[in-house]
Amino acid sequence: MNGPLVEAIAVRKSFGRNEVLKSIDFSVAEGEVVCLIGPSGSGKSTMLRCINHLESIDGGELIVDGDHVGYERRGDVLHEIKESVACRRRTEIGMVFQQFNLFPHMTVMENLIEAPVRVKKEKRSVARARAADLLARVGLADKATAYPKQLSGGQQQRVAIARALAMQPKLMLFDEPTSALDPELVGEVIEVMDDLAKSGMTMIVVTHEMQFARAAADRIVFMADGHIVEQGKPETLLNSPQNERTRSFLARVL
Structure with missing residues (x-):
């Protein structure tokens, strides 16, 4: 691949009259770990949702692995793609949310194999073998037959990470993955994310965990007011932050 894995060019996004992203220029190289930090309402989570096409952009260009997110170029004109094509592209991007979003009526193993079998049409035996490996990787090899309600919040989030990885994504997005956890459970999720970063996975992480950002990120991006x-x-x-807005934010969170 030539060029960055993710590239945003003058990206704008509004909700009604509220402009959340104001001409964002941003890129992420393959294998890079980038942490987005900043106050609530700065546009961090919206940026992730645009990258995964859970939200459409209102202006500019957003490109992942050479493809325009939500669009395709025909000559000099961008045309919106069909939802089926958007869904297929979305399978190449894993996303982990604040809430775990596991299917409560399914076991841990069933949660992991559901998308590979239904969306990618993998054989169940292949999907189960990969899922077993991923559960071992996140330290939950003994929880394959458990249901989400039988797990702690930290365990559920680790299952959510394994479920995203089960689709073999080229990019992982994390939207404040520890914010819903009790403080004593944060470390077990951070450990899994740190291991994933060290493995070479391209990651964009919205986080308030500055210790993780300091240790795992190749680059930190500070956002405020949509910029x-x-x-x-x-x-x-x-x-040694250079901007007063950055200094003020870090003085409160560090």
Whole structure:
């Protein structure tokens, strides 16, 4: 692949009169881990949802692995793609939300194999073998037959990460994946994410966990009021921020 895996060019997004993303320019290289930080309402989560085409953009261009998100180019004109095509492309992007969104009536194993079997038409035996490997990877090999209600919040979020990985995505998006967890459960999810980052997975993570951002990110992007205010390597941005808006935010959260 030539160029970045993810590229945003002057991306704009509004909800009614509220402009949430204001001409965002942003790129992520293959294998890079980027953490998005900033106050609530800064546009971080909306940016993730646009990348995964859960929200459509109102202007600019958003490209993942060479394909325009939600559109295809015909000559010099972008045309909106069919929802079936958008869904197929979405399978290549894993997303983990604040809430775990597991199917409560399915076992852990059934949650993991549902999409590979139904969407990608994999054989159940192949999907089950990969799911077993992923459960072992997230430290839950003994929970395959458990139901979500039998798991702690941290265990459910680890299952959610394994479920996203079961689709063999090229990109993983995390939208504040520890914000719904009790403090004592945060570490077990962060450990799984840190291991995933070290494995070379391309990741974009919206987080308030500054220790994770410092340790795992290749780059931190600070957003506020729909803009990218400042970005840089963790040690530079966290220790010596250049913008007063960044300094003010970090003074409150560090």
